[in-house]
Amino acid sequence: MQGLLSWWDGVELWLSGLGFVLQTVIVMPVVLLLAxxxxxxxxxxxxxxxxxxxxxxxxxxxLR
Structure with a gap:
């Protein structure tokens, strides 16, 4: 579990370092697929x- 959380923290830091447009391009397909x-x-x-x-x-x- 610790490995997964560590990986997720790395992804989150990488994603937050990107610009808004790149964040949107990367996140939207994932969110739409999940929805x-x-x-x-x-x-x-x-x-x-x-x-x-x-x-x-x-x-x-x-029965009636």
């Missing part, structure tokens, strides 16, 4: 949750 992956996970979780609720609701109506 896209998080959106995919949330979409899948919500889709499966809604599908499960519909299945439960549909089976509940059969």
């Amino acid at each position: 896209y992956l998080i959106a995919l996970v949330i979409d899948a979780l919500l889709g499966n949750g809604i599908r499960l609720l519909r299945r439960l609701r549909h089976s509940d109506r059969r």
Whole structure:
């Protein structure tokens, strides 16, 4: 864990030493990729949750 934190500190120092435009060019693709992956996970979780609720609701109506 200490190695990862040390590496991250080096990357952070390197990135903070760059100009704003270069920081933006480097950081934005990473942030956009992370946001896209998080959106995919949330979409899948919500889709499966809604599908499960519909299945439960549909089976509940059969019992009546």
